[in-house]
Amino acid sequence: MLVLNYNVEGGARIVTRILSLIDDPETGMAQVAEAVMEDPIMTAKILSIANQDWFGLSKQISNPHVAVSLVGPEVVRSVALLYMVEGSxxxxxxxxxxxxxxxxxxxxxxxxxxxxxxxxxxxxxxxxxxxxxxxxxxxxxxxxxxxxxxxxxxxxxxxxxxxxxxxxxxxxxxxxxxxxxxxxxxxxxxxxxxxxxxxxxxxxxxxxxxxxxxxxxxxxxxxxxxx
The missing domain is CATH 1.10.3210.10 (Hypothetical protein af1432)
Incomplete structure (x- = not known):
């Protein structure tokens, strides 16, 4: 059976936490943003996506809370999973x-x-x-x-x-x-x-x-x- 290799070091712990927060119905996006901000690479990836023109912003943003709220849990989930995979x-x-x-x-x-x-x-x-x-x-x-x-x-x-x-x-x-x-x-x-x-x-x-x-x-x- 095929399995996906993950990077078990580096950002893996914070990624697991981010995914757990997204899955928790009691958690708001502000808490997810706080977890994202603990990792500079994750933060940069989310900000880069949020500043793409198809999200409709009139100016560039640098606030991770705004970026996480804008792209939503779906994109954060994808970026987090890919972040673990990229290290493998x-x-x-x-x-x-x-x-x-x-x-x-x-x-x-x-x-x-x-x-x-x-x-x-x-x-x-x-x-x-x-x-x-x-x-x-x-x-x-x-x-x-x-x-x-x-x-x-x-x-x-x-x-x-x-x-x-x-x-x-x-x-x-x-x-x-x-x-x-x-x-x-x-x-x-x-x-x-x-x-x-x-x-x-x-x-x-x-x-x-x-x-x-x-x-x-x-x-x-x-x-x-x-x-």
């Missing part, structure tokens, strides 16, 4: 694709009737199934990357019992992501899906796929995803 064996190109997909989904969210924080959240974690395969079965990961979608889906089912979108959705469900996000990630390759988020993610992934051939775009995304 997480390839830079997948981090870059996640950033590009999250940004593209957020920028186009309203056209699909999806809330911006939900779109950003789902785009950021879209490739966690790919990360698991990369970490646990690198030889087959290289082979799978060269296959068509249909061929790859069949091979992933044969190898792992499920394709990477299902592997990702099961992981997100384990980490208590909203059902809307879990469904959207799971159904993003389904042309008959009723999920607006799934259709948005499919669109964003196609847009990012076109940019994937742009070396400069990937280099910029790799650099910014490491900040």
């Amino acid at each position: 064996d997480c390839p830079p190109h997948l981090r870059a694709l996640a950033k590009l997909t999250g940004d593209t989904a957020a920028r186009n969210a309203l056209e699909f009737g999806v809330r911006v924080p939900v779109a950003q959240c789902a785009g950021l974690v879209l490739y966690l199934g790919d990360v698991m395969i990369y970490q646990q079965d690198y030889a087959n990961y290289q082979r799978l990357e060269r296959m068509s979608l249909i061929e790859r889906t069949r091979e992933e089912i044969a190898l792992y019992g499920a394709p990477r979108d299902v592997l990702t959705s099961e992981l997100l469900n384990h980490w208590n992501f909203p059902s809307e996000v879990v469904q959207g990630v799971r159904e993003r390759f389904d042309p008959d899906t009723s999920s607006a988020l799934a259709r948005l993610l499919h669109y964003a992934e196609n847009m990012v796929g076109e940019r994937h051939n742009d070396g400069d775009a990937i280099k910029i995304a790799i650099s910014s995803s490491s900040d």
Whole structure:
């Protein structure tokens, strides 16, 4: 069975605390913000997302409380989980694709009737199934990357019992992501899906796929995803 490797040092303790606070219905976003502020890297990541133009601010903000309230628990949850993953064996190109997909989904969210924080959240974690395969079965990961979608889906089912979108959705469900996000990630390759988020993610992934051939775009995304 595939598992996701996490960084058990550094920010792992604070990330676990942040996720626990988000899951607690008695906790407000002010308490979540206080926990985020204990880690400068997490704080910088949240501020960077909050200051993107699709969140509609008229000027840049530097207050983490405002940033956390603006992006909401969905985005904080995604950033926290990715923060733990980044310290393990997480390839830079997948981090870059996640950033590009999250940004593209957020920028186009309203056209699909999806809330911006939900779109950003789902785009950021879209490739966690790919990360698991990369970490646990690198030889087959290289082979799978060269296959068509249909061929790859069949091979992933044969190898792992499920394709990477299902592997990702099961992981997100384990980490208590909203059902809307879990469904959207799971159904993003389904042309008959009723999920607006799934259709948005499919669109964003196609847009990012076109940019994937742009070396400069990937280099910029790799650099910014490491900040």
